[in-house]
Amino acid sequence: xxxxxxxxxxxxxxxxxxxxxLTSLVNLFIGTASGANGGSGGNAFPGAAVPHAMAKVGIDVxxxxxxxxxxxxxxxVTGISLxxxxxxxxxxxxxxxxxxxxxxxxxxxxSCPVGLHxxxxxxxxxxxxxxxxxxxxxxxxxxxxxxxxxxxxxxxRFTFPEEATTFVVVDLTNDLQRSFEGGSITIDAQSGTIxxxxxxxQSYGPSNYTIYGCYDFLPQDSSQxxxxxxxxxxxxxxxxxxxxxxxxxxxxxxxxTSSPSPIQAGGLLAFNSSTVLARFGVSFISSAQAxxxxxxEVGDAWASAWDIVQSASEAQWENVLGRVIxxxxxxxxxxxxxxxxxxxxxxxxxxxxxxxxxxxxxxxxFYDALFCSWDTFRTVHPLLSLTSPREWVGIVNAYIDGxxxxxxxxxxxxxxxxxxVQGGSDGMPILGDFAVKYGGMxxxxxxxxxxxxxxxxxxxxxxxxxxxxxxxxxxxxxIFDYIPTNWTDPSGATGLPTRExxxxxxxxLGDFAVxxxxxxxxxxxxxxxKYGNRSMGFVNVWDPNVTSxxxxxxxxxxxxxxxxxxxxxxxxxxxxxxxxxxARGTDNNVGFYESSSWEYSFFAPHSMSTLVxxxxxxDTFVSRLDNYFSKGYFYAGNEPxxxxxxxxxxxxxxxxxxxxIRDVVYTNFGTGINGIPGNDDxxxxxxxxxxxxxxxxxVPASRQLLIGSPFVSAFNLTNNAFNTVTRFVxxxxxxxxLTASPPNGSNIYVSSVTINGRPSDSICWLPFEDVVGGGEIxxxxxxxxxxxxxxxxxxxxxxxxxxxxxxxxxxxx
Numbered sequence: 001x002x003x004x005x006x007x008x009x010x011x012x013x014x015x016x017x018x019x020x021x022l023t024s025l026v027n028l029f030i031g032t033a034s035g036a037n038g039g040s041g042g043n044a045f046p047g048a049a050v051p052h053a054m055a056k057v058g059i060d061v062x063x064x065x066x067x068x069x070x071x072x073x074x075x076x077v078t079g080i081s082l083x084x085x086x087x088x089x090x091x092x093x094x095x096x097x098x099x100x101x102x103x104x105x106x107x108x109x110x111s112c113p114v115g116l117h118x119x120x121x122x123x124x125x126x127x128x129x130x131x132x133x134x135x136x137x138x139x140x141x142x143x144x145x146x147x148x149x150x151x152x153x154x155x156x157r158f159t160f161p162e163e164a165t166t167f168v169v170v171d172l173t174n175d176l177q178r179s180f181e182g183g184s185i186t187i188d189a190q191s192g193t194i195x196x197x198x199x200x201x202q203s204y205g206p207s208n209y210t211i212y213g214c215y216d217f218l219p220q221d222s223s224q225x226x227x228x229x230x231x232x233x234x235x236x237x238x239x240x241x242x243x244x245x246x247x248x249x250x251x252x253x254x255x256x257t258s259s260p261s262p263i264q265a266g267g268l269l270a271f272n273s274s275t276v277l278a279r280f281g282v283s284f285i286s287s288a289q290a291x292x293x294x295x296x297e298v299g300d301a302w303a304s305a306w307d308i309v310q311s312a313s314e315a316q317w318e319n320v321l322g323r324v325i326x327x328x329x330x331x332x333x334x335x336x337x338x339x340x341x342x343x344x345x346x347x348x349x350x351x352x353x354x355x356x357x358x359x360x361x362x363x364x365x366f367y368d369a370l371f372c373s374w375d376t377f378r379t380v381h382p383l384l385s386l387t388s389p390r391e392w393v394g395i396v397n398a399y400i401d402g403x404x405x406x407x408x409x410x411x412x413x414x415x416x417x418x419x420x421v422q423g424g425s426d427g428m429p430i431l432g433d434f435a436v437k438y439g440g441m442x443x444x445x446x447x448x449x450x451x452x453x454x455x456x457x458x459x460x461x462x463x464x465x466x467x468x469x470x471x472x473x474x475x476x477x478x479i480f481d482y483i484p485t486n487w488t489d490p491s492g493a494t495g496l497p498t499r500e501x502x503x504x505x506x507x508x509l510g511d512f513a514v515x516x517x518x519x520x521x522x523x524x525x526x527x528x529x530k531y532g533n534r535s536m537g538f539v540n541v542w543d544p545n546v547t548s549x550x551x552x553x554x555x556x557x558x559x560x561x562x563x564x565x566x567x568x569x570x571x572x573x574x575x576x577x578x579x580x581x582x583a584r585g586t587d588n589n590v591g592f593y594e595s596s597s598w599e600y601s602f603f604a605p606h607s608m609s610t611l612v613x614x615x616x617x618x619d620t621f622v623s624r625l626d627n628y629f630s631k632g633y634f635y636a637g638n639e640p641x642x643x644x645x646x647x648x649x650x651x652x653x654x655x656x657x658x659x660x661i662r663d664v665v666y667t668n669f670g671t672g673i674n675g676i677p678g679n680d681d682x683x684x685x686x687x688x689x690x691x692x693x694x695x696x697x698x699v700p701a702s703r704q705l706l707i708g709s710p711f712v713s714a715f716n717l718t719n720n721a722f723n724t725v726t727r728f729v730x731x732x733x734x735x736x737x738l739t740a741s742p743p744n745g746s747n748i749y750v751s752s753v754t755i756n757g758r759p760s761d762s763i764c765w766l767p768f769e770d771v772v773g774g775g776e777i778x779x780x781x782x783x784x785x786x787x788x789x790x791x792x793x794x795x796x797x798x799x800x801x802x803x804x805x806x807x808x809x810x811x812x813x
Contacts, residue, residue, distance in 0.1 A: 020328045022321040023314050025340040028130040031087065031676035031685075032072040035065040042676035042685075043067040044345060045086040046128075047135045048149040050313045051320050052352040052391065054368070055282050056084040057147045057154055058135055060100060060176060062120050065092040067203070069176055072128070072673040076120040077137070078102070079171055080145055080156060082213060082282050085203060085414075086348045087680025088371050095203025095415060097176030099196050099213040101278065103143045103158040104167040110245045114169050114232045115264055117241070132344060133313025148310040150297035151352060152290075153281040155306055160274045165227070168276055170215060170267040172252070175200045180263070181208055182256035186287075187267050189229045189250065192218025194267055195287035199256060204371060204412065205419035205469065210358070214290035216279040217269060222303035224277060228270035234263045277303060284356045284416055320347050323387035323718040324694070331712045332738050337671050339693050339712075345686035346383055350376075350395050358416065360405045367398035371682050372412035374422035374506075377429045378642050379687035382698035385437050386772060389721035393445045396434045399427050400448070403455035408464055408471040418469035422584060423499060423593050424506030425459050425472045432456065432513025432701030437768055438721065439520040445721065449521050456514045460531065467495035477507050482540040484560040485591065498588035500557045501541045501567075502595065502640075505603045508538040512606040512804065513701040519811040532804060538604050542614055548598065549631060551624050553614055555601045557591035569597040575632040595640035598633040605643060605700050608650040609803035618651035625651075629660065636668040637678020642688050646697045646706050649764045649801055655749045655788035658709035659742065665692050665711070666740035694728075695779065696771070702809060703768035704801055709748050710779065711738060717771065724774030731780040747781040749788035754778040764793035765801045 031042025045068040047058020060066065061075035069084045079100025088095065102119050104112050113119045127138035136146040142161035148154055160166045173180040175198075183198030196213040217226060230247040234240040240262040252265050279302045281294030299305050321343050328336050349369040357366035370376075384392040402410035409427035412419035431452055434442075442449045461478075464471035475489050476482075483500045512535035518527040543556040548569040557565035567589075572582035573596035581587040582594055592600050602625075604611050612621045625647060628634060635641055645664045648656035668677040669689055676685050691697050694717075695710030713733035717726045734747035742748045753760040756775040760766075770777065782788070793799040802808025 021318070022340055023132040023317050025328065025336055026132055026317075026321070026344045027337055027341045027671055028132070028344070029072060029128070029673050030341050030671060031673070031680050032070055033674040034063070034071050034073060036063070041065060041678065042674070042680050043087050043089070044676065044680045045084050045348065046070055046130045047084065048133055048147045048154065048313070049348055050133065050149065050151055050316050051347045052350060053149065053348070054152045054351050054353050054356065055082055055149050055154055056086065056348070057082055057149050057156065058084055059137060059145065060094075060097050062117070066176065067092065067094045067679070069094050069097050074122060076122050077139070078116050078120045078174070079169070080147060081175075082280055083211070085369065085371065087345065087682055087685070088204065089679050089681070090204035090371070090414070091177055093178070094176035098198070098200065098211050098282070100171045100174060101156060101215075102169040102171065103145070103160065103276070104169060105141070105143065105160055105164060107167065109167070109228045109230070109247060109268065109270055112167050112169075112245065112268060114245065114266065114268055115241055115243050116171075116174050119169060131314075132317035133310050148306060148313060150309060150313070152283065152293040152356070153279070153297040155298065155302065155309055156278045156280065157306070158276045160276075163274050166271045166273065166276060168217070168269050168271070168278070170194050170196070170269070172196055172198060172266040173261070173264050177201055177203065177260075178262070179260040181258070181260055182254045184253040185231065185251065185265070185267055187229055187231070187250045189226055192216055192226055193291065195291070197287050201260065202415040202417055202419065204414045205417055207417040209415040209417055210284070212283045212285070212287040212290045214281045214287055214294055216294065216302070217276070219277065219279070219301075219303035221301045222277070224271065224273050224303070226269050227272050229268070231265070231267050233265035237261055237263050240264050284353065284358045317344065320388065323720065324690075325716040325718075326712045327714065332735060334671055335693060335711045335738065338669060338689060341671075342686040342690045342693070345680055346380055346683040346690060347388070349682045350398070352394065353416065354394070362401050362404070364397045364401040365394040366401070367395050368413055368416050369682060370399075370410055370413040370427070371419060372422050373410070373426035373430060374412070374424075375639055375681040375684040377426045377700065378639055378684065379691060379698070380683050381430045381433060382700075383687040383690055385433060386717060386719060389438060389445070389719065392434070393447055396431065396447055396452070399431060400451050400455050403458065404451070406470060407458060407462065409455050409459045411470055420469060420584060421467060421471070421495070423503055424510045425470075426506065426510070428456055428459055428510035428513045429700045432516045435517035436520045436701060436703050439517070441721070453517055453521055453523065456517055460511055460514050463489070463491065463493045465493055467493065472507055472510070473503070477537070480540070480560065481534070481537040482558055483507065485557040485565050487560045496584065496586070498584065498586060499591065499593040501555050501591040501597070502593045502600050504541045505538045505555065505600060508535045508604065509606060509700060511535040511537070516701045516809065535606060535804065536610070539610060539614070544614075549627055551615070551620075551627065553601075554597045556597065565591065567591055567597055569601070570633060572596045573598055573633040574635050594638050595635070596633060598628055599635070599640050599644065602628075602644060602647055603640060606702070606809070607804040608647065608801070609806040612650055621651045622648060622653055622656065636664060639681065639684060643697065646708065649706050649793065650803070652764070652792035652800060653789065654707070654764050654793060655785065658748050658750070661692055661708055662737065662742055662748065663740045665689070696766070699801065702802065704765045705768065705771055706765050706801060707750060707753060707763060707779065709737065709750060709781065719772040722772055722774065724772055726770075726772060726774055727776045729776065729778045731778055732782060734781065734783070744785070745783040747783045749782055749785070750779055751782040751788070751791065752780045754780070760794070761796040762794045762799040763791070764799060
């Protein structure tokens with residue numbers, strides 16, 4: 001029986017692979033709408049990149065918000081630059097955008113409009129096009145831009161409309177934030193190499209960073225020649241748009257300044273060719289390293305390397321996308337487009353900066369764009385754990401190595417520096433997740449588990465002098481078992497003392513991650529008990545006397561003397577009648593981060609039975625969830641809401657989760673430029689949608705995944721550590737359910753689950769080892785709403801998903 005299933009599986013894989021180039025299914029422009037004036041935004045990056053690339057190459061526009069440089073529509077382009085964030089919030093002008101190039105024509109060398117706003121140009125209507133590993137657009141003056149890339153290098157090509165003298169601006173100073181604090185440019189006209197280095201501000205953090213670039217314009221295997229060269233710079237900082245071009249000058253140097261300079265400066269090259277090709281490399285070590293990166297990754301014969309580089313990038317993406325296979329001819333075309341576009345964005349970051357760590361020597365990988373762990377621990381890392389554990393190993397090692405260097409697990413590394421802590425230290429659930437899933441093969445994978453566990457313990461126990469950018473306020477946490485309002489740490493440690501209630505909830509989950517790691521790694525039972533008990537501290541901010549919409553009991557801030565500080569439960573919800581602040585800063589006046597008490601009061605993913613009981617039992621819990629959605633407290637565009645549509649499972653009503661998830665997906669996501677309900681947040685939204693579409697949802701730092709109603713009739717899931725392919729079959733799949741409100745009688749409800757021919761006791765959750773085990777999982781659907789409501793999660797003591805308080809999460813190796 002198993003043999004025949006494998007043969008059917010191999011046939012399915014072969015037929016799909018033969019028919020479809022998966023990269024052709026990716027829509028890179030989902031989530032690129034303007035976020036201005038209440039727009040959905042998304043801040044997705046549609047430029048050229050390989051999976052987890054350092055170099056993300058794309059055009060930059062002159063309107064904000066533009067966190068990824070790009071915005072769909074009619075905004076003017078100011079350049080094509082080498083580095084970008086993906087889907088983040090933070091500074092609305094964006095992060096990175098370093099060393100932009102800009103093509104010019106119809107000018108003389110000394111009169112060319114090299115300044116940022118003097119040169120900006122509109123795109124031709126409908127000219128933007130992209131696929132994984134490639135981006136192109138055309139200006140209204142018919143100059144075409146193309147780019148393709150490797151991990152730290154790539155190629156940019158300009159095609160001009162006619163044979164004439166053509167020009168390329170090499171901009172030193174104008175990153176996306178206009179935050180230049182010093183640097184240099186050097187032109188070697190004989191070799192055609194331009195070296196750059198500059199210091200700029202983080203997009204989300206208190207620091208600056210230094211980056212280096214290398215451009216080559218004279219390929220050995222081409223007749224492309226430079227006929228003029230020089231530099232340009234502002235006459236003075238007080239007149240930055242008054243710019244002088246100096247022919248034949250080969251270098252500029254600007255000493256470091258402690259605040260951004262408005263000066264504009266860079267290089268200008270002239271060519272006698274209608275096509276100009278540039279090879280580039282980037283580095284955080286030196287300009288020489290940037291040149292070496294270009295040479296190693298693109299090669300010496302780079303005039304003829306375009307197809308090689310682009311094909312290699314596409315091949316890497318085919319490999320990543322091919323870890324989830326559906327029959328694209330059979331399944332709904334919108335679902336297929338959403339699935340593969342989401343899988344793509346979920347693997348753009350974190351960015352692999354291995355060999356580019358400018359701060360400490362280490363044999364371990366270095367990753368950037370951990371921006372932020374608060375955003376990504378819920379979905380991005382659990383998705384990597386299923387399909388891409390070998391890539392995830394590098395990221396996990398980078399988290400551990402951050403602890404080796406600083407004493408704490410990194411939280412929000414951005415632009416190579418520590419960014420702001422948003423909530424808890426949310427790298428903790430990430431390391432806990434790895435420990436429970438791969439602790440048994442960690443040595444084979446190259447992850448030192450003793451270091452992993454010590455990183456968790458140190459981050460759980462120690463309070464940094466300033467927990468503004470790393471670590472937790474553990475002094476308070478260990479004294480009170482919650483984070484008190486208006487309390488001064490007697491140790492002198494400081495940080496941003498807001499978000500007290502939500503930090504309590506997240507610290508609790510962090511300690512659960514330590515407990516899980518202790519179990520998985522065979523630590524003493526006393527350690528397991530200690531962190532398990534501490535993880536229940538979320539109950540200490542539960543105020544049973546607060547009432548809203550006739551429901552009693554909500555999470556609230558609490559003073560050191562034990563009394564509560566009231567915040568309206570709907571404060572900071574989408575329907576807040578009196579505007580409140582739930583931002584990270586000192587203006588936060590509710591105690592929650594980017595969410596309301598109505599929403600955060602449902603957050604204890606490791607012990608949901610506790611919340612069900614606090615709220616009055618399963619029936620009241622269901623009514624309260626219904627009220628949360630019907631009253632408009634749900635905000636699909638931010639992370640605290642991610643799990644909410646799935647929480648009916650914990651009241652043994654997976655049928656209601658199935659209906660709710662259909663509504664959430666079809667109301668909030670789509671294939672258009674406004675197809676993401678908020679920032680993509682470093683792939684967090686993309687990974688969330690992937691889980692929704694596959695009918696799975698991960699429980700943090702555990703080996704359990706909730707089962708939902710898949711949006712496809714079958715899929716194969718490949719795990720590249722175990723080298724397994726697990727086949728999921730959805731029996732009685734009904735395409736009529738692919739709508740926000742499935743019609744009565746359509747097969748939306750899970751009626752049974754069979755794992756390798758064995759009926760499962762639960763229709764609410766699956767063990768991780770079965771999801772990646774390489775067998776066959778059959779999910780049978782029906783349309784009988786009455787039967788679905790009465791079958792609950794199944795029979796037996798283990799039908800409900802685990803909760804710590806009710807004896808769940810017992811370790812079995």
